[in-house]
Amino acid sequence: MTPAELSEAYLSILTGIVERRGAADTVTIEQSHVALERPKNRAHGDWASNAAMQLAKRLGTNPRELATEIAGELTELDGVASVDVAGPGFINVTLEAAAAGEVARTIVDQGESFGHGDLYDGVRIDLEFVSANPTGPIHMGGVRWAAVGDSLARVFQAQGGLVTREYYFNDHGNQIDRFARSLLASALGEPTPEDGYGGAYIGEIAARVLATLEPGLAVTDLPRDEAQELFRREGVEFMFTDIKRSLHDFGVDFDVFFHENSLHESKAVDRAIARLQEQGRMYEADGALWLRTTDFGDDRDRVVIKSDGEPAYIAGDLAYYLDKRERGFERNLIMLGADHHGYVGRMMAMCAAFGDEPGKNLEILIGQLVNLLKDGQPLRMSKRNGTVVTMEDLVDAVGVDAGRYALVRFASDTAIDIDLDLLTKRTNDNPVFYVQYAHARTQSVARNAAASGVDRSVFDASLLTHESESSLLGALAEYPRVLRQAAELREPHRIARFIEQLAGLYHRWYDSCRVTPLGDESVTDLHRTRLWLNDATGQVVRNGLGLLGVSAPERM
Template sequence: MTPAELSQTLFDLITQVGERRRDAGSDTTDLGLAVSDVTLERPRNRDHGDWASSIALKIAKPLGTTPREIAAELAAGLEKLPEVASVEVAGPGFINIRLEAAAAGALAQKIVDAGPAYGTGDLYTGIKINLEFVSANPTGPIHMGGVRWAAVGDSLARVLKAQGADVTREYYFNDHGSQIDRFARSVLASYLGEPTPEDGYGGAYIGEIANTVVGLYDGDIAGLARDDQQEIFRSIGVDLMFTEIKDKLHGFGVDFDVFFHEDSLHESGAVDRAIARLREQGHIFEADGAIWLRTTTFGDDRDRVIIRSNGEPAYISGDLGYYLDKRERGFDQCLIMLGADHHGYIGRMMAMVSAFGDEPGVNLQILIGQMVNLLKDGEPVRMSKRNGTIVTLDDLVDAVGVDAGRYSLVRSSSDSQLDIDLDLLGKRTNENPVFYVQYAHARTCSVARNAAASGVDRTVFAPELLTHDSESALLGVLQEFPRVVAQAAELREPHRVARYIEEVAGYYHRWYDNCRVIPLGEEPVTDVHRTRLWLNDATGQVIRNGLGLLGVAAPEKM
């Protein structure tokens, strides 16, 4: 019996209790419950059973009775089920449920039969989600903040898809404005042998780009006017950075469905359409020769200039055009991942959403990520050899590889600052979380190979034989996977998957130490061995599915 099945059963029993009381003339109110409200928890103390519910405490008052009385009625109904071994009412009205071994063990076969589909759900079926992340400016290599969003964003996209969402991964290229001009002037200065401009970009990569542009340009750059030279280095140089960023992210296992160029917003008239829409809705006004959006109406701390008095668009104009463009493309939810320095950006963006008549926090959601520090020998890694000022994607991958890099970035909540210990990630010990999980998966594969060599197969499944405490504990944590994935999607927190599979790995290693799948010596193969192979393979499937949601490999040998 899965948690979902048990929750449905409890819900049905609650409905019956309410109907009986109303038929008896009790003055009860409508509970307004859904199955999702009937939550189950794994008791910390396994002596308290397999599952616990506090639902009686929530429904007693509207039913006009005490929690313990309601809990006793629900317990009586649960005890009639063949899958339930016992039910206990504890404390003020908690319900502790212990399943029959066969009912609990049946999960192993369900997981194996479901394969990659185990853990998926329909929370967001029919919902179109635009997930915009990384979006680093094409002025240099991706720094660690962007790398963190690459790992987290790609994992979140996978988690949302696992819950039925139609997800588009989108990268917003800021190829319009002063930063691109600074980049172009920096590359040109390198070509001319001049010092880096005071507000420009340094690092060896600038010189590399300058040399590459010279090699690619079909003509004599030296004979051109300075403005023409700068335009050549801007157009070719930005394209080179675009290509490098795409290639580096692809090597990190992150690919995008859409690369959206900021320039296109102004060229396509998207900004003008957005302003016209907001003007129709009465939120545009003009003052001091400029065009303004009255965002204070929707809680912003001040109104925002859209078009400056000199006719140049302000930065928010691009936000207006881009948001409207996404909505016109049919996206129900637009998710944007931004760095910690953009926290002050949220208020005006949500005001903009309200001005368009949409719902802040629903149609637009903004996730803020904190900084990442790499540590080596206990000290921060200060700079990249190539870039000279920041630590980059290449530095992380060169130090620990793609799998360890991705896993380390996604296993912690993105709204907390993260220190990554490169020495720890290089160890092949249980201290290293990615090794710990990958090794557990490799061990399930090793057990399966050795079982086949010893004549143990899955021709028999007798779940009532899975009676050891470590088997009950392992089955209990495996049952949690669908709930964890759904919660990770709903809360936009893929790190929950990483922490979960680490927990699974721990329970598996303890089970491995206590329960043999392969007979010792001349012992015959029994149905216990065959059934345990199902549990072994089910565990491997869950870890594999979890690692897949994080974009991390599940090796069969280590």
């Protein structure tokens, strides 16, 4: 019996109890009521539920009485060995060995789809992440969002979401002008402007722009403003090409690259303002046009069009959000860096001003800083960028797999230190090696099994009675719940932590239980059934690594 099957049984039992008590009009059974947890103490059973404690008051009874009623019906289910009521009303279910072991066959049969759910089935989700300005290589904050964002997109897709990965391309405003002036200064051999960008990459991009000039034409032959426009146009294109290549090499590809400049050229800003004016959300004061964001919890109203007639930054935000909604996205998630906390309030107020629901139609995720350590000391300088550590620096140091895994395995709202020396070690202290080695070991066991004549022609789950098998099966059964939680909470690190735990349980099982016979022993149904368990574990580890964008090697 899988957790999903047990949850369905709970759902049916609870629904029946509600109907018998005449409470169907006032009490609705929700998914949270049938959620199952693994008891910390395995002596308490395979699965625990607090359904009775959640529903008792609404049904006019006490939790233990309701729990006893539920337990009586659970006991009648095929595959349930025992049901106990503990404490104030917890229900602990122990499955028969055969029922608990069925998850191994389910996993092998479902393959890559095992663990997938329908939480966001058919929901159109726009996930905007990285969106680094095209004024330099991607630094570690953007690299973290590249890893986390791409993994979160995969997690949403595994829950049925129709996900679009989107990169907001900031090609409008002062930063681009500063970038262009820096390139031009480099090409002319002038000092970097006081507010400009430094680093070797500026000289590299400037040289590439110079190479686009017609033969015989020098940059000094062009008027200064025309030369600067050339370096702005060509320089941004070269820089953005480099950024896209770096992301692709990191395993991250976007479906949409949205140009900020297009919002102004297409009059999208004017349309967004007109929409808000029609809704009575705008007013004029001091020669400027304002949005009443304080009506929706912001600390102050926001200027949208300044007194000089120029749009404020939020004008682009308004147009961009409306554009996403008009493209049909029901959920819009934006991933921002640690310095954008003050941005959240006004963005949520903007969402509400359009008549949408903050937290549903619009979500903002804030990521914290990443520090790289080398020889125990912070790594601060990039050879190419000259100011901060970049994506290329991380990949050069540890590779794509280790880099992605290290960035995803922590909650993104916490600052992290990443030890580059640890990530290059081929030991169990290195978490990505530990998990990948577990997968490689499952593949080695499968190859040895085939060579020894062990196949999956028989599956008898009742034979999987060793303590390490019970623990391994219990963990495997939790994977769908972990995946669903990762999607609900926007926390793909839960998958990394889960497969690390699973790897540990597998290694302990490997040390205790043999899949291939020793010496002249005959192949038995126990060997064949254990091969199912081995292959099921490999499948789940592979599925989990795939959601993190990390490879699952067959040999190490």
